[in-house]
Amino acid sequence: MFGYIILQFIWWEILLVKQNNSIIEQKQKLLELSISNDSDLIFQVKELHAKKLKQTLMIVGEGTVFLLLLLYGIFKIKQAHDREDKLTQQKNNFLLSITHELKTPIAATKLQLQTLLKHQLDTEKQKELLQHALTENERINQLIDNVLLANQLNSGGFKLNKSNINFSQVISNCCNRYYSDLISKKQLELSIQSDIHLIADENAVISILTNLINNAIKYSHDNVKINVELYKGKDETELLIKDNGIGIPKEDGENIFKPFYRVGSEETRITKGSGLGLYIVSYLCELSKFKVSFYPNQPKGTVFKIECQN
Numbered sequence: 001m002f003g004y005i006i007l008q009f010i011w012w013e014i015l016l017v018k019q020n021n022s023i024i025e026q027k028q029k030l031l032e033l034s035i036s037n038d039s040d041l042i043f044q045v046k047e048l049h050a051k052k053l054k055q056t057l058m059i060v061g062e063g064t065v066f067l068l069l070l071l072y073g074i075f076k077i078k079q080a081h082d083r084e085d086k087l088t089q090q091k092n093n094f095l096l097s098i099t100h101e102l103k104t105p106i107a108a109t110k111l112q113l114q115t116l117l118k119h120q121l122d123t124e125k126q127k128e129l130l131q132h133a134l135t136e137n138e139r140i141n142q143l144i145d146n147v148l149l150a151n152q153l154n155s156g157g158f159k160l161n162k163s164n165i166n167f168s169q170v171i172s173n174c175c176n177r178y179y180s181d182l183i184s185k186k187q188l189e190l191s192i193q194s195d196i197h198l199i200a201d202e203n204a205v206i207s208i209l210t211n212l213i214n215n216a217i218k219y220s221h222d223n224v225k226i227n228v229e230l231y232k233g234k235d236e237t238e239l240l241i242k243d244n245g246i247g248i249p250k251e252d253g254e255n256i257f258k259p260f261y262r263v264g265s266e267e268t269r270i271t272k273g274s275g276l277g278l279y280i281v282s283y284l285c286e287l288s289k290f291k292v293s294f295y296p297n298q299p300k301g302t303v304f305k306i307e308c309q310n
Contacts, residue, residue, distance in 0.1 A: 102143065105136035112136075138178065142210060149207065150276045153283045160201040160287055167196045167205070167237065167308075171230055174206050179213060182224065188213070192230040196237055198308055204284045209239075211277040212304050216243035220301070237308045244301035248294065257282035257292075 112129045115121075121129070152158035172192050175183065182188035209228075216226045220243050227242040248256060256278050281304075285292040291307040 102140060105139045109133045109136045135181070142178075142214070145207075146211070146276050146280060149280055153280065158287075160204060162199050162201050164197055165200055165202050165205070167198045167200065168192050168194050168230060170202055170205055171209060171228065171239065174209050175213070175228060178210060182217075182226070187224040188226045188228065190228050192228070193232055196230065196232045198237065198310070200288055200308070204288055208281050208284050208288075208290075208306065209241075211281050212241040215277050216241055216245060216302075216304075219243065219245035221245070232310065234310075236310055239306040239308070241304045242297050242301065243303075244297060244299075247296055247300055247302050253294075256294075 112133045116126060116129055149158065172190065175188065175190055179188050183190070213226060213228070217224055220226070223244065225244045227240070229238075229240040229242070231238050231240075258279060282292055284290075285306060289309065292304065293307075294302055294304045297303045
């Protein structure tokens, strides 16, 4: 469609130039018939040709400027269309992912409760099933919290509630509350310097930490090994979350903090996720005046670093 419009415009420009040339030629013929003095005739013809050249340049110049503006407009429209298509695709992927993320823990919880109802199990087994059900329920709760929080961040409705918090205690309590099973299996190890205090929003810190740990768990698959380290330096405090997962391809590094974005490798396409976790981390860090960065872990995986001014 756009190609047809451009070709039509070029054709109209050619027709205008031809029409202008034809008018000048007719005027020249009239001059030749009406002027007998050769010198006057030559002068008038030169004037006509100068006018012809001027009008031709004006038509071509204005046409070229208009064509360039048209092409620029088409380019910007295509850019906007491509962005909209990409965002729509990401949102569709998000809806599919979020549906799957909700269905999985719901189905698991249902199965565990049905097992409790149908079978006479010993106390230890009952506790184990109930613990699994609670874990799945917490997973649903975290997912819903992320969706609600992302909506608040997008709408500008989220406000920090800063206070003087024991950063060390908040990190430790959060890990022991949500990841006690991983800690008991030595899959999550803590190295936390005690009594580090910061002015920060406790809920924001918890959200940053849980999203980073959950991200590390997802992309470690069946080989979960995560280290959470907290140190206080002279000018800043550093929180490190290290994993030995699949890592982040270099070409995806600029996009991982965008909403709905998920790394496009085959390994990550089969991994569950909503594409909101790192976006929330980045946004909350910006609001909290923290600096978030990442780099490859050795021998494999990723290290996310949060730097907080003391």
